[in-house]
Each structure stands twice: as structure tokens, then as C-alpha cells.
Amino acid sequence: MYASSAIAARWLSVSDPGGAAEGDLDGGREWTPEALDDEWAELLAALPNVDEDRIHAALLGGVPDAKRPRVWLEFSGAAQAMAARPTLYADLLEQVAASSASGRAETAVHSQIENDLRRTQVDRSARGASSRGERAGGSRSGGEGTGGEGTGGESDESEALGALRRVLRAFAAFSPSVSYVQGMNFIASGLLSQLDEAEAAFWMLTLVVAERRVGHFSPTMRGNAVDCHVLGALSRADCPHLAERLEALDVTVPLLATRWFLCLWVSVLPHASLLRVWDALFTLGPSATMQVALACMRVIRVPLLAASDVGQALGGAKESLRATDGGALLRTALLDVPRLSAADLAAWRTRGQQKASEEASSLEALRRSRARGSSQDAAR
């Protein structure tokens, strides 16, 4: 049970969404910036044995900008993966450069990546919200010059593009069966906006694709269909009235949530809010993504209920998310929506998997019957 006006009131009370919040009105302690900094230092030192409630409390306070890269890397497991295979990233880049040199480079994958480099606009205006600002991951590119992108270094922009290119090409080489999929460009760009090393961004990306977004980028993208079913079911339980309204408007969950899942909210939320959400996604387990998605469903409830057609519904949803404060969203995700254990999520996904398979086979049946129909027409 919740009232949207109460949520709105809480949001209005948060004046500093970007960095360490000064106070928490409910469900959390008040942090001074120093105390918060100390808390994250302690949590980092205590890894992997950290109490989840303690992480929640610290997340609601916020992750200090200066600690964010370490927090993301160490809590997510990317740092450990990177340490276990210290030469892999450089090896992959060499492999990419060698195939470029031998003329096999301009594969479909590489041209897709090239197409998208300049079409990956992580809210540049909002970058100032973070103290790491405009670095965009490019500042160390001199140390990993095997990426093969021209001369490099003429401007921040070309360095940032070069870093993005290297991370995406390395990933495509690392996982040929998944390869490069649109959406990864936005995630990688968001990672590069915070992490000094493109190598670290690469490892975070591998982890997101393999563990946080299972099957979302696979050839059938079934994982996305599954998670949309799960979100639909959880959201229906959370607010049946909203589910009815969505049905009446013919607005399905995938129409709302596909971009959330495939871009992890890049250019959906304001940049400062995005960072708060990523703090939670990378410090907590995969269930956190679903809890954030459920919190987003609550955020967009009011415009959805007020909408009289699809356009109003989707437009209203987009606008309200664009104006969402990250601290308030995290409180909703961590405190208000029902907590989802890893086992719960797995069970929901099994059910979602069934639904997604049923959908896929009914589509296939339709395709076959139409194909039969048209070949009969042709025979006549």
C-alpha cells in the first residue's frame, strides 16, 4: 500500500540526488559525507562477507563519487575477474588489431559498432553532475594503443569514441556467440563515464551481459521477453489496477521496459539518477535490476493511469522517468517494493520462460499457416 503523493513528497525533499545525500526521511540513517565515506571503505574491506542490509543502508546514503569505481568493480566481481585473467583484455585487442590488419576487419560487427559510436549519447549535459565529469574513460587510452583506431588523442571526443570502440570490439571478440548488440553501446558508454580504465569497463560489461542480463543479448533475446513477463507478473501483484489499465490501453510491459533492461536505464533516467541506480545494480545481486524495474513501474503509475491512449501512456511514462530522482527511486526499489530473493527471481524466470516459449511458438504457428495460405494462393 502506498500513495503516490507521499512518494512525490519524499522526492521533493531530496535536494542532492547526485552525491551523498544529507539525510533520509525514512528507513535510513542520516549520513555525514565522512561517515558515508568511512562506511563504504569498511564495506569494501569486509568483502565478500557483507551484510546485505548494511549495503542497502549505505546505498540509500549514496556512494561517494571518488569511491564509485572501486565499489562497482569490487562488489560486482569485475575486479576479481580482471585479476584472474590479467592479460585477456590486451590479448583481445591484439586479436582485433591483427584481424583488422589482415583485412578481415570490416565485418558486419565492426561496421555495426562504427555506426553506433557517434549515436551513443549518454546525456552529456548531465555529466557535470559527477566529479569525474568529462573524462569518459579516454584519458588512459595511450596505454592500450592496440585498438587500431587512427591516430587518436586529438580531442576528448575522439578519445572517448576510441575507448568505446575498443571496449565493444573486445567484447565482440570475447563472446562471439553474443557479439555486439545495440544497447551495449549505451551501457559501455555509461561505464566509461565513471571508470578510468577502458579495461575495467570491458570487464563490467562482460559481467552485466553474462550475469545481470542473462539471455537479453542472446540471438533470440529471449531473456528480455522473460524478464518482461516477470516484471509484468510482479507489477500486477503490486498494483492490479495498473495492470488492468495497461491492458485497456493495449500497452504491454515490453513496450515500457525493453529499453530499461537492454540499456540499464541509460537515457531513460537523468544521469545522476542513473548512477544511483547502477550503484545498486552493481553492489547487489541480479534481483536488484528487477526491483528497480518494479520501482519504475510505480513511478510511472500516475501518468499511465491518467493516459487515454498509447501515446499519452508512453509519453507520460518517459517524461516521469526523465524527471526521477535517483535517491527516491532507490528507496522505492529497496524499501517499498517486495524484496526479491535470488531464488524468487529464478522461480519467476522459470514461469516467464514458459510464457515466452508459448509466445514464440504461437508466432511461429502463425507464420507457418500464413506461408501455407500464400503458397495455396500462388498455386491457384
Next chain:
Amino acid sequence: MAAAAPPASGRVFQFKLVLLGDSAVGKSSLVLRFVRGQFFEYQESTIGAAFLTQTVALNDTTVKFEIWDTAGQERYHSLAPMYYRGAAAAIVVYDITNRDTFQRGKQWVKELQRQGNPNIVIALAGNKSDLASKRKVEPEEAESYASDNGIFFMETSAKTATNVNELFVAIARKLPKNTPQPRPGGSGIVIAGQNGQAAAEAKKGCC
């Protein structure tokens, strides 16, 4: 914008229209040009799909398009049916400077004819006509493919706005305006002045 006329007197028809085609051929740019009169050299890649609306005034009727602009990368193919389901019209876009995108466009036409709404109006748009010096697909070839397959063809440039409004107006003219279809699912008819019916339902509490 010529296309964005206020509703003329008479009836308003609402149609669902979907854009399909390979990545980076200019689907979003065509829509943005048509809806907002804007063009960006580097248009952010579309993930999933984007939704916009725009109206076209014909002589005695107004056509309101509900436009679904989809992601073009092959990987997103499995998501496409959810956007073209129930669409009354489709614009299949290719890039005249890239032959592969023309082939991909043909596959989309085939899929729409097999799996789409049986009466769907399909337009084939050869975009980037401003880059004629780099042309890889001749208009005659596309034209003959289009007439063989019962669809219509136009070369467009989202960048210079050439033929963009014309494309949407041509589709608006071809859409049937006499057979009412049920609303849910998209391609239906709306009587002018139907707005606001649901606003009253706005703020019911939940659960």
C-alpha cells in the same frame, strides 16, 4: 510543417504505422523529420522502439499516425512482431548507398506480407537520396521490385526533407477510410472529438 495541419473538418482516422529496416538507414531520422522537422547527423540508436504521433490533413479527412520506430539491428528481429502487430501501414527503409540494406528491406517486406496485418499498406523508402554520388541501388531496380510486390516506392532524404512529408501523405491516401476496425490492436477509426474519455479515470488508488 506541411504535414502537421490541424484537424480539418470531417472525420479523423487513426492508424498504426511501423518503420522497419536495417540499422542506421535513417528510420528514426525520417520520423523525426516528419514529426518535428528536425534532423541530426548522429541520431541516437533506437533500442526496442520509439513511439511518436503526427497527423496528416487530406482534403476532407485527417489521418493521425501512431508511429512505431523500431530498432534495426538484426538481433532485434524477434522483437519486431510486437511492433508491427496490427499495423495498418509499414515503411520499410533502406539506405541507397548500401546494397545490403536493400536486401534486408526485401526480407522485411516478405515478413510483413506473411505475418503482418493482411491488408497492410507497405511503402518502400530508399533513404539518403542526398548521397546520390555514393548510390549503390538504382531507383529503377527498387521501383520494379516494388511494383512486382504490390507495394509503393519513393526515394527520400531525411537530411534535406526531400519526399518525407510526401511519403507519409501518400500512405495516408492509400489507407482505407471506410471499413471500421476495432480499436485494440491499433489500426482503427476514431471519430473526431473523442479525446478525454479516460481522463476521469485518472487517480484511483491502488490495491
